[in-house]
Amino acid sequence: MKPKAAVVIIGVAIATGSSLGSIARSETDTRAIISPKDVKWAPAPASLPAGAEAALLYGDPTKEGLFALRVKVPKDYYIPPHTHPKAEVVTVLTGKFSLGMGPKADRTSAKPIDAGGFMAMPPQAAHYVFADEETVLQITSVGPWSIDYIDPRDDPRLNIAPDGRRGAAQRED
Structure with a gap:
C-alpha cells in the first residue's frame, strides 16, 4: 500500500504558527455575520502549495463540527491530487478554476467551473x-478536516527550501 501524507489543513496552521488559528471562532459561537469587507485573509497553511490565502468564517476545522473557510x-495555482476524509462542499465565489477527478492530474480532462x-x-x-485565474472558493465541511496527498512527494510541507519557501516537490517521473 502506498503511504499517504495526512495533513490537517488548518491544524497545520496552528502548529506552524499561521494566523488562521487565531481567527477561529469559539465553540460557543452559534452564528456569524461577516460582510465582505470584514473578511480577514491570512497566508494559507503549509499543507497547501505556496501562494494561497485563507479566511476562516465560521467554526474550527481542527475540531468536530461545521466550518466555513474561504x-x-x-492564477495558475495548482493543488495536486488529494482526498479528504469527510465530504467537501465548494462554491466558486469569484474567478474560474478547473477540477479534475482521479489520482493522476490530467489538465485536459479537468472540468472548468466558473x-x-x-x-x-x-x-x-x-x-x-x-x-x-485568481479564484476565491468557499469550502464548507465538518471538522476535523485534513488533506491526504495521493503522492506524498506532493505534500508541500515536505519540500521546504533553505530560504523557507515551500511548494510541490520537483519530481523526475
Whole structure:
C-alpha cells in the first residue's frame, strides 16, 4: 500500500504558527455575520502549495463540527491530487478554476467551473485543482478536516527550501 501524507489543513496552521488559528471562532459561537469587507485573509497553511490565502468564517476545522473557510488562489495555482476524509462542499465565489477527478492530474480532462459554480464531493474522492485565474472558493465541511496527498512527494510541507519557501516537490517521473 502506498503511504499517504495526512495533513490537517488548518491544524497545520496552528502548529506552524499561521494566523488562521487565531481567527477561529469559539465553540460557543452559534452564528456569524461577516460582510465582505470584514473578511480577514491570512497566508494559507503549509499543507497547501505556496501562494494561497485563507479566511476562516465560521467554526474550527481542527475540531468536530461545521466550518466555513474561504481560500483565495492566484492564477495558475495548482493543488495536486488529494482526498479528504469527510465530504467537501465548494462554491466558486469569484474567478474560474478547473477540477479534475482521479489520482493522476490530467489538465485536459479537468472540468472548468466558473464563478457561481458548485460542487460536492464525497469522502475519499481523489481530485485536483488548476486555477485558470485568481479564484476565491468557499469550502464548507465538518471538522476535523485534513488533506491526504495521493503522492506524498506532493505534500508541500515536505519540500521546504533553505530560504523557507515551500511548494510541490520537483519530481523526475
